[in-house]
Amino acid sequence: MNFQVTVLKILVSYPNGFASMPDLKRDMAILATSGPDWAARTKRMGARVPELDLFTQQLVDRLHGGWRITHKGRAVLELMEPRPTTHQLQPEDTRAPELPSPVPAGSLPVELRRSEPERLGRRRSSRVTDG
Incomplete structure (x- = not known):
């Protein structure tokens, strides 16, 4: 196991990238x-950055009884993460989405069965007679 890669992976999983020493040791x-x-996995990742040094490269800060990953540490970890090759990528589905089946008109409430102009016309006429 590559200790330094493991530390970066643990820290990035915590809120704000900070883990207390007891949490870090447990993980x-x-x-x-x-x-x-x-x-x-960590050996493969570490091989991508063979000169990895958490503190001299300022990938991790020590503070308040724990360690926090820096922006630079996140960037280095991103470089180490394996990328899927083109044959591993799933082809994008270009089919049109399936549309839901139409709802039979008889199963709709009465208000929804009327056409839009008919519903609007009745509302307008009721406003005119009320005024």
């Missing part, structure tokens, strides 16, 4: 024991 322990997939 590290969980990931360290999660199996070979995580270790392989």
Whole structure:
């Protein structure tokens, strides 16, 4: 497992990128024991930035009993994240969306069965006679 990549991945998952030391240690322990997939993933990611150093490159700040990922740390993590290749991308669905079946007129309320001009005409006539 690549320790530095794991720290970045943990920090980016927290609100504002900040994790207290107890939270960071707990999450590290969980990931360290999660199996070979995580270790392989962080090694692959770390290989993309072999000179990774959290503090000298200012990827992480130490403050208030914890660590916080910086904007630069987020950018480096983004560079390390694997990108899907063109054959992994799903083709965009270009079909027209299916329209819902029309509702039979007999199942609509009486107000909705009348045509728009008929409904408007009745409203106007009632206003004229009221005034």
